[in-house]
Amino acid sequence: MKSRHKKLALIGGALAILGIIAALVLNALNSNIALYISPTDVAAGKAPQGKVFRIGGLVKDGSIKRQADGVTIAFIVTDTEKDITVNYKGILPDLFKEGKGAVAQGKMTADGTFTANEVLAKHDENYMPPEAAKALNDAGNRAADKKAADAPSAPAKPGASY
């Protein structure tokens, strides 16, 4: 009798603890996941409003601008199709460079720009953040598809010699 109660108490306790932990984990996971969204999708309005997400791509040449305070920076992240302006306050990573890959994490603001609280760059000459690589690849594929789709319907240029 007594040992059965003990067993029940043990099992009940364990289940309760497991339940609490599971609830905790799911809740934490749910509110702390940052989805990765490409600049093209952001431009198409697919970015969640008021939620943290990540964008990746190339830092557009000549796009880095510094505000007067010296530590607020704006730059453009592009997947070669669409551009998104990113605002960031703080010190950029060492390998953050124009024309190179970067990933930024933050939220969209009302004016359609992205406010980052974290900027990640590569840490090695040969290294490209996978999210940035994917955005460029996808954009490249779309461009190729578009070309292929356009080609047959494109009227032959007058005067083109074969």
Added chain:
Amino acid sequence: MIPELGNFALILAALVALILGTLPLLGAHQNRMAWVAVARPATSALALLVTFSFACLAHAFVNNDFSVVYVAQHSNSLLPLEYRVAAVWGGHEGSLLLWMLMLTWWAFAVRMLSSQLPENMVARVLGTIGLVAFGFLLFILITSNPFDRLLPGAAEGRDLNPLLQDFGLIIHPPLLYMGYVGFSVAFAFAIAALLSGQLDAAWARWSRPWTTAAWCFLTLGIAMGSWWAYYELGWGGWWFWDPVENASFMPWLIGTALVHSLAVTEKRGSFKNWTVLLAISAFSLSLLGTFLVRSGVLTSVHAFATDPRRGIFILIFLVAVIGSSLALFAWRAPKVGLGGRFALISRESMLLTNNVLLVVACATVLLGTLYPLLIDALALGKISVGPPYFNAVFVPVMTPLLFLMGIGPFANWKQASIPEILRTVRWAFVAAIIVAIAVPLIYGNWSALTALGILLAAWIVFAGAINFVGRVQSTRAGQSFLSAALKQPRSFFGMHVAHLGIAVFVIGVTMVSSFQDEKDVKMAPGESVDVAGYHFTFNGVKAVEGPNYVAAQGDFDLSVNGKFMLKMTPEKRNYHSSQMPMTEAAIDAGFLRDVYVSLGEPIDRDKPEAEWAVRVYYKPFVDWIWGGCLLMACGGLLAMLDRRYRIKSRATSAINTQAGTQQA
């Protein structure tokens, strides 16, 4: 010529590992002593061959042999000698060879220190390590050979990643790998026990010091990595919940659980299956860590250029090791007895709770680490799980664990009484509450989370002190307190030192996350900024030249209350060969706080003599984080050196005879 010798030694090593992984295991199974006797010499030969091979690679680095691809990719003739040596493990291939080197050294240590063990047991342990070594050697030879030649040889090497050109590279990977790979010994002991069916207290006693040794190295390795990231990356953080950090942290959590559950198995003969499962898990997680880091599936400071073949090979290896050991476990475990019974409230049940909490903590880290990979693999999009997830999950799981740490040492084996324990520790709890309310108030910013951290740390310290004093008093018998204290077993000291380390660590984490202060500012020469009462004056930058880089060196005066304290000189380096910029922070470390300055970038790239973006930090108690880890490792060392592991105690032989008669 020498790289070819190294390659040849590696091939020979693979053959020796294959022999070591088969003959002794079969011999132990069929009682052929001639085959069993192969284990020891084969282990020595394996260690010798791999060490020779490693030395060959080091020789190529020291002598700038750029006709070896790996050397050409990771070194440069301008690289200072100490980094040329450390560059051996600065990339994928070499770090695997280091992994291998550590494995054979562990095996060699087991071979040398196992004279009291039955030969069959030694053969099974070394044989298991031999199989693991064979798998890894194949991996190195097939996908990641560091001796591959470049023809014609390069005139100059591409240089080591500047991030790695640091003292940290010299000691962080070897320590970490000693820990990772050290769990292979606990794993091999577990497999040997399953194979022989001899899972008893003697087995736990043999594997305990080895497990603790690996755990100590892993603790130091992780702490060293954290410290390195703190001063090198220039972000002032000490832990980022980066997947690769998690990969080393998961075996640590399971290893910590294993260290505790081995105590139960040794003292009371319980938890045997559980202990074996933990030993298998700890090493499996070490392998998983290697897979995650080396396969390139992760975005991380540790991810090098990738090659999918490698990922697949490690994955297959991983599945083979985990699958076969779990299958063996499922087959053999039901035959293992349950061991001593214990009450709901007892030392055993508290250690069981400790184990469950640590395993849960590990599972949540595993989930957070693998979740993005899973989502990606299922083509549901790319996501990242950041530090907020881990913080949100970790604090609630660790809180009961830390609370239990105060009570656990008071509980008796088999049956303990909660009211009795509470009576003993009530003043510790009251004192801890007072400290928890006072400290945040003194620092001027009370918050519940800060108070909780301080409460738990103070609780561990006070309850530990009561336990220590109580135990010494009860064994005093007329001697002075000091001499009675010194007669306590080292493992008892070890436990308290390690627990104290946890408390110190918790204080560090709590204080730095609650009271740190940072500012990112634009500074022109002559300007100054204040952070937490520290006054920094920027005097401009000057160009300085290093062995393989040029740097802009900032000149800051640090003063407090108008009194000059010291000069701080952070640098922005630019490495010749890679043209990679690197931030070198200037840190004034202190017992109660660190002050930290790092240079961002010049506001106008063409005018580096003018304004700079500068980051300044005040980090209270940050060094306690690593100090706590050091204490934990010291505690482990003390426990490992306990006398009972060295003398062939009567208990061991008694248990052996007992086990023998039971079988007969």
